[in-house]
Structures are given as C-alpha cells and as structure tokens.
Amino acid sequence: MKLTDLPEEIIILIAAALQPHDPVKRRIYEAREGGRITELLAGQRIPLVRLASTCKKLWDILISEVYRFVSIDHGYGDIRKFFDFVRLVIVEPWVRGLVKELYLNLHTMAGYMRQPWPYLWQLRELHRLTGVSIRKSVMERMDECSNSFGHNHLVDQFEIFQDAYDECLAYTIATLLSLFPCVMEVTLSTDEGILRHIPYYVRRLGMAHPHFSTDDSDENKRSDHVSEENPESSRTNGEEYEWGHLDDFYRVVDVFPQLKSFAIRHHSRTDRIHSIVHDHIGNDEIARLVRTASCANELYMQGFAIDCKPDIDLKWTCDHVTTLILREVWFKEKLVLDFLKSFPNLTKVVFIEVQERGHRPSLAKLAPRQLLEALKQNAASIESLCLTCNNNSGLPCSPAEAFDTFNEFVKLKELWIETWAFETALDKEPPPGMDKNTVISSLPPSLERLHLRGSVANIEGSLSWLAEKCKPDMLPQLKEIAFEAPDVNTKSIQQVFTVGGVEKVSSNVDREPIMW
Structure with a gap:
C-alpha cells in the first residue's frame, strides 16, 4: 500500500510522529476519532504545514488549514x-x-x-x-x-x-x-x-x-x-x-x-x-x-486617541456591536460618554488602559467613576465587565473618583476590577446589615464570576462580610471568586467562601481579562 492510499487521519498521525513533542503527538492521537482536521492539528499546525509544502498528498489534506x-x-x-x-x-x-x-x-x-x-x-x-x-x-x-x-x-x-x-x-x-x-x-x-x-x-x-x-x-x-x-x-x-x-x-x-x-x-x-x-x-x-x-x-480597538470635531454630529449608532474591547484608547474630555452611547446593545465591555499618555496632554485621565458612569447607559444589557484604568501613582484613587456602585447592572454575570479603583468607596452610614464598601455591598445578585486584582488588605473586612452573606442571600448565582490571599486572614476568608457553596475559590486572578 502506498502512503497516498492511507486515510487522512493516519497520514496526519504519521506526519505528527515525525515531530519530537510526545505530548502533542498524544493529543493528536486522542483526537483522531473526531475526523476534523483542525482538531487533529492541535499544537502542530506550523510544523505540519511546513512538512506539507514538500508532500503533495499531505498538502491536499491540509490546504484548507493552510x-x-x-x-x-x-x-x-x-x-x-x-x-x-x-x-x-x-x-x-x-x-x-x-x-x-x-x-x-x-x-x-x-x-x-x-x-x-x-x-x-x-x-x-x-x-x-x-x-x-x-x-x-x-x-x-x-x-x-x-x-x-x-x-x-x-x-x-x-x-x-x-x-x-x-x-x-x-x-x-x-x-x-x-x-x-x-x-x-x-x-x-x-x-x-x-x-x-x-x-x-x-x-x-x-x-x-x-x-x-x-x-x-x-x-x-x-x-x-x-x-x-x-x-x-x-x-x-x-x-x-x-x-x-x-x-x-x-x-x-x-x-x-x-x-x-x-x-x-x-x-x-x-x-x-x-x-x-x-x-x-x-x-x-x-x-x-x-x-x-x-x-x-x-469590536476590538487599540491605540486610538479619540478627538472631537465641533462641527461633526456625534449621534451615530452601532447597534450590531455587542462586545466592545478598548485597549489603550484615550478620550478627549468627556467624549467617552458620547462614544459609549453609540453602542446601545452591549453585553460585554473590556476596558484596559495600561500605558502612559505621554505626549497627549489634551486627553484627560479617565477616572474609574467617570468610566462607570458612562457604562451605566448600557447597564440594563451588560453581562460581562473587565475594567482597568491607568494608575500612575500606584495609590488608591480618591473617593470621588473611585467606582461607586454596580447595582444598576441587573444582568451582570462576570466582573473583573482592580482593588485600588474602589477600596476607598465607603458609605459612612451604611444601612443595617450592609457593608461599608459601596462596591462590595452593591454587587448584583446575577453575578456568577468575580475577580479582584491587587492587594485586598484594605477590604478584608468587606470580603469577610461578603463571604458570609453571598449565599444564599446576596449572590446566589456566584460560582467563582478570585483574589490574592498572601496571609492567614485572607486564606480563611477563602475558606468561608468555599464552605458557603462557591464552587471555585482561587488566588489566581486572571491576568488576561481581555480573553474573558
């Protein structure tokens, strides 16, 4: 029998065996029953494509993948x-x-x-x-x-x-x-x-x-x-x-x-x-x-400094966009409010501002509170939020600029935020049975996944309160929570979440929220 007479799955398996990575070969072997070329190529696409350039039969099999x-x-x-x-x-x-x-x-x-x-x-x-x-x-x-x-x-x-x-x-x-x-x-x-x-x-x-x-x-x-x-x-x-x-x-x-x-x-x-x-x-x-x-x-946008021309009508809409990812996007003055208003059907928003504004003096720093207020226009539809603003000082932001409440996001299921952006948001006279931190106390009951990046030293009391109240009362749908736990106190808080019925409690905060 000639090599070209073999089934496609066998040819790919033989070609993959020529590569030195055993775990990759094993994955291909285990996936062979599916019959889908893309699944068979898990981790092996580039080596096999190179090999295919010298093998006509293999090339014919892989042409769609190339x-x-x-x-x-x-x-x-x-x-x-x-x-x-x-x-x-x-x-x-x-x-x-x-x-x-x-x-x-x-x-x-x-x-x-x-x-x-x-x-x-x-x-x-x-x-x-x-x-x-x-x-x-x-x-x-x-x-x-x-x-x-x-x-x-x-x-x-x-x-x-x-x-x-x-x-x-x-x-x-x-x-x-x-x-x-x-x-x-x-x-x-x-x-x-x-x-x-x-x-x-x-x-x-x-x-x-x-x-x-x-x-x-x-x-x-x-x-x-x-x-x-x-x-x-x-x-x-x-x-x-x-x-x-x-x-x-x-x-x-x-x-x-x-x-x-x-x-x-x-x-x-x-x-x-x-x-x-x-x-x-x-x-x-x-x-x-x-x-x-x-x-x-x-829609994914990166590296834009968005200005406003005074003679341009800003009333445009993009109702087809449901997922908006903004990375290193700067807005002049309060243009972020008008910009987000143009996307009325958002269900997922990722906002990441990580670099210095450098030579952009006309573009004001976007405070966490300002960003959240702009997003509240879509609060009724948003299900996933990942928000990080540029923290040049490394210190907690002022109470006037911090995130305040998320209770308007009635469909919110996933939330990724940094602790410096809300740890100063305190209610001096909270209602009986409520926590002082307005963000922790206003998390919507629809929430299923919560990641808090950064030190939780200043909100340990709030997390402890949340661990006791989250199920079945405050966050009955919560399945996953992640925050840093460097000491005994925070580890004990994690144990309370676990005992309370949260399925996944972790110290590994997602470092790539853009993939949420």
Missing part, C-alpha cells in the same frame, strides 16, 4: 509577502473561499517600501474583479512616482507620495477583504493615514454590489460617479472626502456578510526624519471605521 488563518506582520519583507498573497488571491480564485481569519499589520514607511508601489497591475486586476477602481488622481500619482523613482532620495520620494501610498494600500485591503466570502475575523493594525481611506472604498464596494438598492441609491451612485470623474470634487480643502451624513453613508449592502469579529489597532506614525507624530483621530472617522463591518458583533 489558508484558514492568514497573518502578515510588519517588518522588512512583509510588505512583499502581502503583495505576493494579493497576487495569489487574484490568480487562484479557490483560495478566496478558504480564508476565515485575517491578520494584517501593515505600514507604508520609508525603509520598508524599497520601490514604488510594488505591483501597479494588482490595482487594475482588483478593479477588474470588484468593479471598483482606485481614484484616478491617486493612480496618476503612482504612475508619476513610478516614472520618477530612482531620481530622488528614497525618504524624500516617500514623503512626496506618502498619501498616495496610503490610499493604494487602503484600497488593496478593502477590495481584498471583499473577495473573501467566508472571512469571520479581521485584524487591521496600521496607522491613521491608511485607516481613514478604508471606509471610502468599502462604501464604493457596497454600492457596486449587484443587490445594492436603497431609497437614495440613485443619488449615492450619482455622487460616486462624480467622485470618479472629478476626484478632487470628493475632497474638502484638498484633504478629506465629502462624506455626507453618516447614516446616508452606511445604507449599502454589507461587504463582509460573515464577519463576526473586527479588530483595528492604530499605531502612531512617526516620521523618521522630522519626528512628527500623528495620533489623534476624529470621532467621525472612528464611526466610519466601526460601521465598515456592519455585521461584526465583536
């Missing part, structure tokens, strides 16, 4: 890898239906772009495939760049054509995504210069969809036609698109119908010569980015 998750990072050679992947998608249509998860970390920076726009023919091919072309003025700029390349210094050349580079990459990303009918998770990690162009082309792609039809379709198509015939007519002051009202902008067919998770990571662009940092982004631009993926119910 392109299920595509990741292209930012570094020397990765830009070329990206364009090689674009070329593959263009010339091999069967690849398009295999991509389920896509991670792109791309920038157009001097030093990485060693030549003018690498493959201008790809722009024309993407136009042919999607029916949407890049703006004529941008194409002319890239032709000019291609003709003049080599006559000037590389960095000077990049500075001159930087905006055209950005828009070409944004166009390529948008059209590329539209070719993946089964893509479910997308992560875009880049800078504002590229991100701001993507919604424009997503809108154009939606309008080019054969099923596009709205009350204003004729008007929209007419305005889009004007933009193509006269590119500068779609600009304001030569820099920004004339978008129109946000609601009008999004009445188009969804380009990514299967998308469930959309992550956008913003990296500040630092010019290597002049050290100029561009890191602020307007609330209107965020709105367009978020609503670009109008089917995604999970």
Whole structure:
C-alpha cells in the first residue's frame, strides 16, 4: 500500500510522529476519532504545514488549514509577502473561499517600501474583479512616482507620495477583504493615514454590489460617479472626502456578510526624519471605521486617541456591536460618554488602559467613576465587565473618583476590577446589615464570576462580610471568586467562601481579562 492510499487521519498521525513533542503527538492521537482536521492539528499546525509544502498528498489534506488563518506582520519583507498573497488571491480564485481569519499589520514607511508601489497591475486586476477602481488622481500619482523613482532620495520620494501610498494600500485591503466570502475575523493594525481611506472604498464596494438598492441609491451612485470623474470634487480643502451624513453613508449592502469579529489597532506614525507624530483621530472617522463591518458583533480597538470635531454630529449608532474591547484608547474630555452611547446593545465591555499618555496632554485621565458612569447607559444589557484604568501613582484613587456602585447592572454575570479603583468607596452610614464598601455591598445578585486584582488588605473586612452573606442571600448565582490571599486572614476568608457553596475559590486572578 502506498502512503497516498492511507486515510487522512493516519497520514496526519504519521506526519505528527515525525515531530519530537510526545505530548502533542498524544493529543493528536486522542483526537483522531473526531475526523476534523483542525482538531487533529492541535499544537502542530506550523510544523505540519511546513512538512506539507514538500508532500503533495499531505498538502491536499491540509490546504484548507493552510489558508484558514492568514497573518502578515510588519517588518522588512512583509510588505512583499502581502503583495505576493494579493497576487495569489487574484490568480487562484479557490483560495478566496478558504480564508476565515485575517491578520494584517501593515505600514507604508520609508525603509520598508524599497520601490514604488510594488505591483501597479494588482490595482487594475482588483478593479477588474470588484468593479471598483482606485481614484484616478491617486493612480496618476503612482504612475508619476513610478516614472520618477530612482531620481530622488528614497525618504524624500516617500514623503512626496506618502498619501498616495496610503490610499493604494487602503484600497488593496478593502477590495481584498471583499473577495473573501467566508472571512469571520479581521485584524487591521496600521496607522491613521491608511485607516481613514478604508471606509471610502468599502462604501464604493457596497454600492457596486449587484443587490445594492436603497431609497437614495440613485443619488449615492450619482455622487460616486462624480467622485470618479472629478476626484478632487470628493475632497474638502484638498484633504478629506465629502462624506455626507453618516447614516446616508452606511445604507449599502454589507461587504463582509460573515464577519463576526473586527479588530483595528492604530499605531502612531512617526516620521523618521522630522519626528512628527500623528495620533489623534476624529470621532467621525472612528464611526466610519466601526460601521465598515456592519455585521461584526465583536469590536476590538487599540491605540486610538479619540478627538472631537465641533462641527461633526456625534449621534451615530452601532447597534450590531455587542462586545466592545478598548485597549489603550484615550478620550478627549468627556467624549467617552458620547462614544459609549453609540453602542446601545452591549453585553460585554473590556476596558484596559495600561500605558502612559505621554505626549497627549489634551486627553484627560479617565477616572474609574467617570468610566462607570458612562457604562451605566448600557447597564440594563451588560453581562460581562473587565475594567482597568491607568494608575500612575500606584495609590488608591480618591473617593470621588473611585467606582461607586454596580447595582444598576441587573444582568451582570462576570466582573473583573482592580482593588485600588474602589477600596476607598465607603458609605459612612451604611444601612443595617450592609457593608461599608459601596462596591462590595452593591454587587448584583446575577453575578456568577468575580475577580479582584491587587492587594485586598484594605477590604478584608468587606470580603469577610461578603463571604458570609453571598449565599444564599446576596449572590446566589456566584460560582467563582478570585483574589490574592498572601496571609492567614485572607486564606480563611477563602475558606468561608468555599464552605458557603462557591464552587471555585482561587488566588489566581486572571491576568488576561481581555480573553474573558
């Protein structure tokens, strides 16, 4: 019998046995009965993919796994890898239906772009495939760049054509995504210069969809036609698109119908010569980015400094988003209140602010109380909260800035907070039988999981009170609680929770609340 005649599960088992990791081989052996390739590849995906590149039979078996998750990072050679992947998608249509998860970390920076726009023919091919072309003025700029390349210094050349580079990459990303009918998770990690162009082309792609039809379709198509015939007519002051009202902008067919998770990571662009940092982004631009993926119910944002333009209407909504993860996102003044108001159907919120604001003096520090007040707009629907604000001093925050009460979150099941943010929230005259700490005494009865990160020395009495009261009276649904227990007193409190009926009592507070 030839190797190629064996069942797929046996071939994978044999290939895995060539690797030296016995526990991994054992997992593959134990999972073989399921018959699912992804399960069989637990922990072995990369070695087997490498092996498959030299074995046609194994390659045929693993082909769907090879392109299920595509990741292209930012570094020397990765830009070329990206364009090689674009070329593959263009010339091999069967690849398009295999991509389920896509991670792109791309920038157009001097030093990485060693030549003018690498493959201008790809722009024309993407136009042919999607029916949407890049703006004529941008194409002319890239032709000019291609003709003049080599006559000037590389960095000077990049500075001159930087905006055209950005828009070409944004166009390529948008059209590329539209070719993946089964893509479910997308992560875009880049800078504002590229991100701001993507919604424009997503809108154009939606309008080019054969099923596009709205009350204003004729008007929209007419305005889009004007933009193509006269590119500068779609600009304001030569820099920004004339978008129109946000609601009008999004009445188009969804380009990514299967998308469930959309992550956008913003990296500040630092010019290597002049050290100029561009890191602020307007609330209107965020709105367009978020609503670009109008089917995604999970939104992850990182690295944004969100500013407010006085002439922009902030009344936009993203009712499709139920999970919102904000990591290192800063808001000017009280914009966080308006921002969270735009997500009326949230069930899960993760807010992580861990780095210094550095050069962002206009962005006020977000106090725990301020964040909680903004979240109370969604208190009736939120089921999971993980909140950590930036504690520069390392000391407990003042009572006026601390978390106060969670009793309005009537459906809350999971809560992850830091002790420094609420240990000073005290009720001087608590009702009889209630604890002085307003957070501990206001935990909703729906709570099933509670993690407290940081020292509990100042709330030992409150935890002891909670351990005695939680079941069956105060928190009848509580199944898990975790807090640090460095001494005898806290360990005894944990024992009271266990005796009281809490299934899992631990000192191992989850260090990755973003995964909750």
